[in-house]
Amino acid sequence: MARIFLGLLFLQIFTLVYSQCRDGWQEQFGNCYVFVNVRRSHNGGASICERYGSKLANPKNVSELNYLKETAANEFKNANHFWIGYSKGQNNDLDGYWNNSKPNLSEGNCVAMNNVGLFMVDNCFWQHFFVCQRKACGQNEYSCINGDCIDSNYVCDGNNDCNDFSDEIHCTNRGSYFYNSLSDKISVNASIVQFLVCWFTIEVPIGYRIIMEFQLYNVTEYDWFVIFEIKKNNEISFIGDPNLSDTNTFYSRNNFVIVGYGRYHNAEGTLFDFNYTSIAIPSPILQATSDPQELSFSESWMMFPDLELSWKIEAAKGSAITLQLFELVFPNTGKNSFYIWYGDDMAVNLTDSTGNQTFTSNTSEVFIYFYSENDDRNVKLNLTYQMHTRANLTNTYLRKLLKLLSKNSSLYWRRNWLNWNKYSKLSRMLRRRWILEISKTEHLDFGTF
Numbered sequence: 001m002a003r004i005f006l007g008l009l010f011l012q013i014f015t016l017v018y019s020q021c022r023d024g025w026q027e028q029f030g031n032c033y034v035f036v037n038v039r040r041s042h043n044g045g046a047s048i049c050e051r052y053g054s055k056l057a058n059p060k061n062v063s064e065l066n067y068l069k070e071t072a073a074n075e076f077k078n079a080n081h082f083w084i085g086y087s088k089g090q091n092n093d094l095d096g097y098w099n100n101s102k103p104n105l106s107e108g109n110c111v112a113m114n115n116v117g118l119f120m121v122d123n124c125f126w127q128h129f130f131v132c133q134r135k136a137c138g139q140n141e142y143s144c145i146n147g148d149c150i151d152s153n154y155v156c157d158g159n160n161d162c163n164d165f166s167d168e169i170h171c172t173n174r175g176s177y178f179y180n181s182l183s184d185k186i187s188v189n190a191s192i193v194q195f196l197v198c199w200f201t202i203e204v205p206i207g208y209r210i211i212m213e214f215q216l217y218n219v220t221e222y223d224w225f226v227i228f229e230i231k232k233n234n235e236i237s238f239i240g241d242p243n244l245s246d247t248n249t250f251y252s253r254n255n256f257v258i259v260g261y262g263r264y265h266n267a268e269g270t271l272f273d274f275n276y277t278s279i280a281i282p283s284p285i286l287q288a289t290s291d292p293q294e295l296s297f298s299e300s301w302m303m304f305p306d307l308e309l310s311w312k313i314e315a316a317k318g319s320a321i322t323l324q325l326f327e328l329v330f331p332n333t334g335k336n337s338f339y340i341w342y343g344d345d346m347a348v349n350l351t352d353s354t355g356n357q358t359f360t361s362n363t364s365e366v367f368i369y370f371y372s373e374n375d376d377r378n379v380k381l382n383l384t385y386q387m388h389t390r391a392n393l394t395n396t397y398l399r400k401l402l403k404l405l406s407k408n409s410s411l412y413w414r415r416n417w418l419n420w421n422k423y424s425k426l427s428r429m430l431r432r433r434w435i436l437e438i439s440k441t442e443h444l445d446f447g448t449f
């Protein structure tokens with residue numbers, strides 16, 4: 001009886017561990033796919049895929065395209081589009097399988113697809129959900145986190161066969177413990193450390209970052225201790241060591257953290273304990289109203305290295321959005337970028353700027369993008385966003401506008417302004433032009449709109 005039970009247990013572990021795709025990934029056409037419900041730029045999504053040894057999905061034929069669109073319809077309830085891997089190539093053309101509907105390159109450089117199988121080219125910084133794709137492993141292989149496939153006999157044998165330790169992170173018989181809840185407390189007592197080296201690996205969902213806070217740290221100089229994470233290409237990135245730092249709080253670069261401890265002398269009692277929590281880094285879509293609303297960075301986000309943040313601000317169709325920037329402190333070092341798109345392809349690169357500035361869109365959406373490679377502690381953003389309806393612009397400030405326009409332009413403008421409704425296409429163009437003119441004018445106070 002006991003033998004049968006052990007046999008069943010073994011079978012269960014076997015099927016759990018040695019599937020051809022990792023948990024959460026779907027196998028299809030010899031590939032593994034994951035549909036990520038987190039909004040990122042094209043590059044941000046691609047970089048998350050790379051950590052898993054995968055790329056943004058590239059449908060190569062109609063079956064793969066149909067699979068992507070049908071699965072996306074289920075997985076991405078609130079998204080019109082999701083990123084796939086195609087983008088503008090070196091030959092300035094789009095490389096990909098288009099099912100006779102090649103998108104128009106004039107609208108951007110990166111390709112998104114929707115859940116009815118149509119493509120569009122979008123600004124690569126825009127935020128969309130995304131799909132990663134990698135090759136599935138064979139029948140008797142283990143699927144490493146980094147995308148490698150190893151012989152399943154090498155799992156939990158004490159050797160780092162995957163090169164990212166993922167074949168050795170969940171082997172309690174060898175002193176490696178795996179945590180995948182969003183928060184937990186990990187307390188390590190000398191009595192449970194039977195091994196010379198033990199590992200504690202935390203993996204939280206994609207899009208989350210981990211904060212570790214040490215309460216107790218009795219690791220001596222005779223021991224070995226490290227907190228690190230694996231980036232793409234198995235590159236190790238050290239997060240910190242409580243012994244060497246003036247802080248007991250550490251922030252992850254991605255959704256993994258590994259804590260390693262090596263015991264080189266006899267120890268007693270609790271060696272170290274820490275709490276970890278994880279927070280999602282959002283990419284919100286905000287609705288502008290006629291009242292100014294505040295947008296600012298959360299200080300806790302700023303502590304994370306390799307941080308991509310974005311906000312899309314939408315207003316009612318036909319209206320405009322004004323951003324009033326009150327404070328911006330932003331390091332102009334490393335690979336940092338800060339952009340605001342506030343009109344038809346008008347981007348402001350804010351790497352250098354601080355202080356009061358106003359931006360007024362000529363479209364009903366504004367996009368703000370921030371990236372910082374460093375965990376710079378001194379980043380501040382404080383701005384308000386506000387919608388201006390067409391009614392505000394046409395009725396209340398008509399006289400003001402006409403006065404302004406007549407100052408430095410001809411009667412042409414007045415004449416067409418009065419024909420606003422008659423020539424709707426022309427008037428749209430003119431309205432955009434007017435808003436642009438106003439935004440360039442210093443003496444108009446937008447707070448009064």
Ligand SMILES: [Ca+2]
Nearest residue numbers: 154157159161
């Ligand atoms: Ca191994």
